[in-house]
Amino acid sequence: MLTYKFLEKQDPEVMDVVxxxxxxxxxxxxxIASENYASSAVLEAMGTVLTNKYSEGYPGHRYYGGNQxxxxxxNIAVQRAKKLFSAEYANVxxxxxxxxxAAVYFAFLxxxxxxxxxxxxxxxxxxxxxxxxxxxxxxxxxxxxxxxxTGRIDMNEVAKIARKEKPKMIVAGFSAYSREIxxxxxxxxxxxxxxxxxxxxxxxxxxxSAGKMDxxxxxxxVISTTTHKTLRGPRGAIIMCKEKYAxxxxxxxxxxIQGGPHDHITAAKAVALGEALEEDFKQYAEQVxxxxxxxxxxxxxxxxxxxxxxxxNHLMVVDMANKGITGKDAEQLLERIGISVSRxxxxxxxxxxxxxSGVRLGTPAVTTRGMKEEEIKKIVDWINKAIEHKDDKISxxxxxxxxxxLCLQFSVPGA
Ligand SMILES: *Cc1c(COP(=O)(O)O)cnc(C)c1O
Numbered sequence: 001m002l003t004y005k006f007l008e009k010q011d012p013e014v015m016d017v018v019x020x021x022x023x024x025x026x027x028x029x030x031x032i033a034s035e036n037y038a039s040s041a042v043l044e045a046m047g048t049v050l051t052n053k054y055s056e057g058y059p060g061h062r063y064y065g066g067n068q069x070x071x072x073x074x075n076i077a078v079q080r081a082k083k084l085f086s087a088e089y090a091n092v093x094x095x096x097x098x099x100x101x102a103a104v105y106f107a108f109l110x111x112x113x114x115x116x117x118x119x120x121x122x123x124x125x126x127x128x129x130x131x132x133x134x135x136x137x138x139x140x141x142x143x144x145x146x147x148x149x150t151g152r153i154d155m156n157e158v159a160k161i162a163r164k165e166k167p168k169m170i171v172a173g174f175s176a177y178s179r180e181i182x183x184x185x186x187x188x189x190x191x192x193x194x195x196x197x198x199x200x201x202x203x204x205x206x207x208x209s210a211g212k213m214d215x216x217x218x219x220x221x222v223i224s225t226t227t228h229k230t231l232r233g234p235r236g237a238i239i240m241c242k243e244k245y246a247x248x249x250x251x252x253x254x255x256x257i258q259g260g261p262h263d264h265i266t267a268a269k270a271v272a273l274g275e276a277l278e279e280d281f282k283q284y285a286e287q288v289x290x291x292x293x294x295x296x297x298x299x300x301x302x303x304x305x306x307x308x309x310x311x312x313n314h315l316m317v318v319d320m321a322n323k324g325i326t327g328k329d330a331e332q333l334l335e336r337i338g339i340s341v342s343r344x345x346x347x348x349x350x351x352x353x354x355x356x357s358g359v360r361l362g363t364p365a366v367t368t369r370g371m372k373e374e375e376i377k378k379i380v381d382w383i384n385k386a387i388e389h390k391d392d393k394i395s396x397x398x399x400x401x402x403x404x405x406l407c408l409q410f411s412v413p414g415a
Contacts, residue, residue, distance in 0.1 A: 002040060002043060002044070002414050004018065022412075022414065022415040023415070025037070025412055025415050026407060026411070026412045026415040027338065027404055027407050028338040028339065028340060028403070028407065029338060029339045029340070029366060029379060029403055029406075029407065030340050030365035030366060031339055031340060031341045031361045031362060031363070031365070031366065031379075032340050032341060032342050032360075032362065032365070033176070033203065033229075033314060033315035033342070033360050033361060033362025033364070034175070034202075034203065034228075034229050034342075034362070035228075035229070035340075035362075035364070035365050036228065036229060036230065036232045036364045036365050036368055037232070037365055037368045037369070037412050037413050037414070037415075038228070038232060038233060038234060038268070038272065038413065038414070039232070039271075039272075039275060039413045039414075040413045040414050041271050041275075042232070042233055042234055042268045042271050042272050042275075043268075043413070043414045045234070045264065045267040045268035045270075045271045046234050046264055046265060046267075046268045047264070048264050048267060049264075050070070050073065050263040050264040050266070050267050051262070051263065051264040053066070053067070053070050053263050054260045055067045055070045055074075055260055055261060055263055056254060056255075056259055056260045056261075057254065058074070058250060058254075059071035059074050059075050059078075070263050073263060073266055073267050073270060074092060074093075074261070074263070074266055076270045077090075077092040077266050077267075077269045077270035077273060078090045078091075078092055080270060080273035080274055080277060081238050081240065081269075081273055082240075083277065084209045084273055084276055084277055085205075085208070085209055085215065085217040085223070085240055086215065086217055086218050087217050087218075087223070087240035087241075088240075088241070088242050088243040088246075089240060089241050089242065089243050089245070089246040089249070090238055090239070090240045091238065091239045091240075091241075091246075091249055091250055091253050092236075092238050092261075092266055092269055092270075093253050093254060093258065093261040093266070094224070094236065094237035094238065094239055094253055094258070095236060095237070095258060095262060095265075096226065096235060096236060096237050097125075097127070097200075097202045097224065097225075097226040097237045098126070098127045098133075099237070099257055099258065100224040100225075100226075100237035100238070100239050100253075101125075101127040101128075101135065101200060101224055102127070102134060102135075102257050103239060103249065103252040103253045103256060103257045103258075104198055104222050104224055104239060104249070104252070105135065105138070105139060105169075106252040106256050106257060107222070107245065107248040107249045107251070107252035107256075108168070108169055108196050108198070108221075108222065108245075108248070109139060109168060109169060111138045111139065112138075112139065112140055113139055113140060113167075113168045113169070114139070114140045114141075114142065114165060114166070114167040114168055115129060115135075115139045115140070115141050115142075115167050115168065115169045115170075115171060116141070116142050116143070116144060116158075116161065116162060116165065116167040116169070116170045116171065116195075117129040117135075117141055117143060117144075117170075117171040118143065118144055118145075118146075118153070118171070118172075118173070118174055118177070119143040119144065119145050120345070120353075121345035121346075121347065121348070121349050121353070121356075122143075122144075122145045122146045122177075122347045123146060123174040123175060123176040123177035123317070123347075124143070124173075124174060124175065125173070125174065125175045125200065125202070127200075128141070128143075128171050128173070128200070129141025129142075129143055129171075142161060142165045142167060144157060144158050144161055145157070145347065145348075146177070146308075146347050148347060148348055150308060150309075151179075151307045151308030151309065151347060152179050152308055153177070153179070153181070153182070155182055155185045155186075155189070158170075158185075158186070158189060159189045159192075162189050162190070162192070162193055162195065163192070163193060166193050166195075167193075167195050168195055168196065169195055169196040169197075169198055170186060170189065170190045170195050170196070170197055170198065171198045171199075171200060172186045172197070172198070172199050172200070172216070172220075173198075173199055173200025173201060173202065173203075174200075174203065175202070175203060176315065176317050176344050176345075176360050178292075178296075178306075178307065178308055178310070178311035178312060178313055178315055178316045178317065179308055179311070179312050179313075180213060180214060180312045180313075181199075181214070181216070183199065183214055183215075183216040183219055183220065184219065186216075186220075187219050187220065196221045196222065197216075197219070197220040197221045197222070198220065198221065198222050198223070198224070199216035199217075199220045199222075199223045199224075200223075200224050200225070201216065201223060201224070201225045202224070202225050202226040202229055202237075203229050203230065203313070203314070203315065204230060204313050204314070205225040205226070205227075205229065205230055205231040206229070206230030206231040206232060206276060206281070206284075206285055206288075206364070207230050207285045207288065207289065207313055207314060209231065209276050209281075209285075210276070210281055210282040210284070210285030210286070211282065211285075212282075212285045212286055212289055213312070213313060217240055221241060221242055221245060222239065222240070222241040222242075222245060222249065223239070223240045223241065224237060224238070224239050224240075225237060225238055225240075227269050227272060229364065230285070230288065230314055230364050231272060231273075231276060232272055232275070232276070232364070232368065233268060233269050233271070233272025233273070234265050234268035234269060234272065235265070236262070236265050236266075236268075236269055238269070239253065284367060284368070287367050287372065288314045288363050288364050288367045289311075289312075289313065289314065290372075290373065291363040291366065291367050291371065291372065291373065291376050292311045292313065292314050292315065292316065292362065292363045293310070293311060294373045294376045294377065295311075295316065295361065295363060295376050295379070295380055296310045296311045296316045297310070298376070298377055298380035298381075299316070299318055299380055302380070302384050303322070304318050304319075304320075304322075304323065304384075305318065305319040305320075305321070305322055306318055306319075307319060307346055307347065307358070314362050314363050314364050315360060315361065315362040315363075316360070316361055316362075317344050317346060317358045317359070317360050318358055318359055318360075318361065319346045319357050319358045320357060320358060320359060320387075321357050323387055325387055325390065326343075326351060326355050326356070326357060327343035327344055327345075327351075327355065327356045327357055327358045327359050328343045328354070328355040328356070329390075330343070330359050330387065331343045331359060333386055333387065333390055333396075334359075334383060334386060336396060336400070337382065337386050337396050337399045337400045337403060338400050338403045338404060338407075339379070339382070339383065339386075339403065341359045341360065341361050342359065342360050343355070343356055343358070343359055343360075344356055344358045344359055344360035345357070345358065346358040363376070366379070366410075368412075368413070369410035369411065369412060370410050370411075371410055375406060375410075378402075378406065382399050382402065382403060385399060386399055
């Protein structure tokens with residue numbers, strides 16, 4: 001574990017929480033598709049004096065004095081983001097994914113404008129137009145879905161809705177979809193009706209940056225990504241765009257949505273982007289996908305209903321209905337044996353979002369620990385056994401011990 005000697009001495013109560021959470025992260029298997037383990041260098045960058053600075057504005061144009069040095073860190077992060085994704089322009093200030101998306105809409109749209117996005121229970125994100133989210137309240141969203149037979153986005157259906165509704169912007173991206181996105185086709189459809197193209201690559205940014213999935217950045221007008229999912233950085237986000245939209249995007253982030261950027265987080269983003277530019281990271285991204293495919297194949301062999309029949313990326317959604325357990329119960333059952341997953345809706349879910357039919361599983365975090373196909377096969381076997389023997393306490397205790405044994409062999413950065 002990183003040393004926290006001042007925290008330890010001054011505030012044992014908080015230190016105790018940090019220590020217990022570090023232990024939990026090391027002792028359990030993290031299969032939540034949106035989570036990962038940031039490196040020790042990324043963690044250290046977040047704990048620096050850069051947090052003390054106010055730097056509203058952009059490098060060279062700040063509203064506070066004393067920003068000559070801070071400008072350097074923001075410039076480094078911007079340069080690395082542009083290089084990593086082949087972007088014309090990057091803004092590294094967004095505090096997280098949802099605020100980044102708010103800034104994108106703010107830059108390109110007026111309240112009430114029509115936008116098209118993937119429906120939440122079909123794999124979209126809240127900020128893609130769900131009625132309880134600011135996006136659904138401020139903008140007039142029409143939603144597309146995945147095909148109920150194939151579990152994939154049906155591009156003919158997308159084209160049909162786009163031609164009929166003529167949205168000002170089309171959003172492509174997801175939180176729970178396991179297939180490659182046809183960016184080119186989205187772009188053609190948008191061109192046909194004169195709509196802006198917005199790619200939200202929050203989940204797959206790390207895989208895209210490593211060249212393991214198609215990159216929409218050179219193609220689309222504007223792209224947002226979180227930095228803490230497959231990209232393995234600090235919690236935060238980045239917006240990239242064509243040079244001609246740079247001014248609008250910058251103004252939307254500050255002063256439109258945010259005040260001062262979190263410079264210590266910008267430093268950590270720069271470190272993570274630096275890591276992602278290394279050859280090691282490409283191998284990591286490749287293994288994330290191999291592990292996810294192995295996991296999906298194992299589930300299919302055991303007669304689990306993997307939505308769309310497999311995966312092209314780091315995640316999958318599994319419908320648990322034929323196994324006689326709901327998504328919420330599966331989440332809680334697996335938590336008891338030391339595996340974290342998140343309940344998930346399935347397309348056209350007959351059950352409510354608090355207790356949906358599926359679970360979403362992902363491989364970014366276990367791959368960071370160094371786990372490969374062999375371990376993934378064991379993990380799926382444990383999950384299956386736990387579900388088959390869900391009322392057997394002795395069996396679940398045994399599985400929990402076996403999982404703990406495996407975790408001891410694979411270290412976690414910072415824990
Ligand atoms: C995770 C996610 C976000 C939001 O990120 P936060 O940092 O949690 O606000 C936005 N869009 C997509 C597609 C996501 O998966």
